[in-house]
Amino acid sequence: MTSRVRQFVPSAQVVRYLLVGVGNTLFGYGCFSLFTWLFVRMAPAHPGLAASAATVVAGVTNITVSFLGYKLFVFRSKDRFLPEYLRSFLVYLPTMAFSAVAIAPLTAFLRNVMPPQQQRAPYLAGALLTVLTVFASFLGHKYFSFRKRTDAVE
Structure with a gap:
C-alpha cells in the first residue's frame, strides 16, 4: 500500500478499538437501560435520580x-x-462522575422539551452522555491505561 493511501486507512489498533468499543457501548447502554428501568419503577417520581443511580451501578x-x-x-x-x-x-471515573451528576438535570430538561415522550428522557440522556464517554475513554486508555512503557536505560 502506498504511503498516500495508508494515511487514510485506520491502524489495526483503531479498528480493534472500534469493534470492542461498539460491543462495550451496546453492553454498557444495555446495563444502564436495565438499571434505569428497575430504578425508575422503584422511584417513579424521580426519573433523573433513578438514572443517576443506574449510571453508577452499571458503570x-x-x-x-x-x-x-x-x-x-x-x-x-x-x-x-x-x-x-x-x-x-x-x-472512566471522571466521565462516570460527570454523567452521574449531569444525567438528572439533562433528564429533567428532556422531559420538558418532549412532554409526550417523557418516559424516554432518561434513556436519551444516557445515550447522549455515552457519546462523550466514548471519545474521552479512547484517549485515556491510549495514553494512560495501556500506555507503552519505554525503557529507562537503553
Missing part, C-alpha cells in the same frame, strides 16, 4: 467488561492486571 460492571476487551484484544497488553485495571478505572 462499575461496564468498566470491568471494557477493561478486559481493551487489555486482551485492543492494546494486547502483557503488563500486570491490577495496575492497568486501576488506571482503566481512573480513566
Whole structure:
C-alpha cells in the first residue's frame, strides 16, 4: 500500500478499538437501560435520580467488561492486571462522575422539551452522555491505561 493511501486507512489498533468499543457501548447502554428501568419503577417520581443511580451501578460492571476487551484484544497488553485495571478505572471515573451528576438535570430538561415522550428522557440522556464517554475513554486508555512503557536505560 502506498504511503498516500495508508494515511487514510485506520491502524489495526483503531479498528480493534472500534469493534470492542461498539460491543462495550451496546453492553454498557444495555446495563444502564436495565438499571434505569428497575430504578425508575422503584422511584417513579424521580426519573433523573433513578438514572443517576443506574449510571453508577452499571458503570462499575461496564468498566470491568471494557477493561478486559481493551487489555486482551485492543492494546494486547502483557503488563500486570491490577495496575492497568486501576488506571482503566481512573480513566472512566471522571466521565462516570460527570454523567452521574449531569444525567438528572439533562433528564429533567428532556422531559420538558418532549412532554409526550417523557418516559424516554432518561434513556436519551444516557445515550447522549455515552457519546462523550466514548471519545474521552479512547484517549485515556491510549495514553494512560495501556500506555507503552519505554525503557529507562537503553
